[in-house]
Amino acid sequence: MPDTCKTIEDALIQYEMKKDLPSRTAVIEGLYTLLSENGNLCVVVAGIDSLRSQMLGKNDDAPSIETEDGKKIRLASYKDGDGLLWQTAFTSRAVTRSQDHENTVEMPVRELFEYIVTSAGLSGILLNPETTPMFLPKAGLIRILQLLS
Secondary structure (H helix, E strand, C coil): HHHHHHHHHHHHHHHHHCHHHHHHHHHHHHHHHHHHHHCEEEECCCCCCCHHCCCCCCCCCCCCEEEECCCEEEEEEECCCCCCCCEEEEHHHHHHHHHHCCCEEEEEEEEEEHHHHHCCCEEEECCCCCCEEEEHHHHHHHHHHHHHH
């Protein structure tokens, strides 16, 4: 799975440079592969360390999730200029560490995607928001999930 995350990161770099359909498709194919491998993405728990960043922040209207031990946590999200809320996620802990985010959790991709598509307040996912950002709306996540059903 680390190779799949590296493939996604490379595709995100290409997408950042070219903003073309083939590089966007490569990212989506990488996510599909990661999902089929039961892989994980890293998410930042909203709190002190996420406030260090201007890009990520604690949004009071962001949905919260319940952990295995019954605690509710709010994940860091991004509100764009149109007021849409996006769930942020990183392809690896190395990327979150490079951005100085200490409070991260790994979530299975399927669980994260299902959380996003069922949360009324979220518009989709924002991958690697501070390095090579790419927005993927709920419709794209739903399609990826449908392909594996």
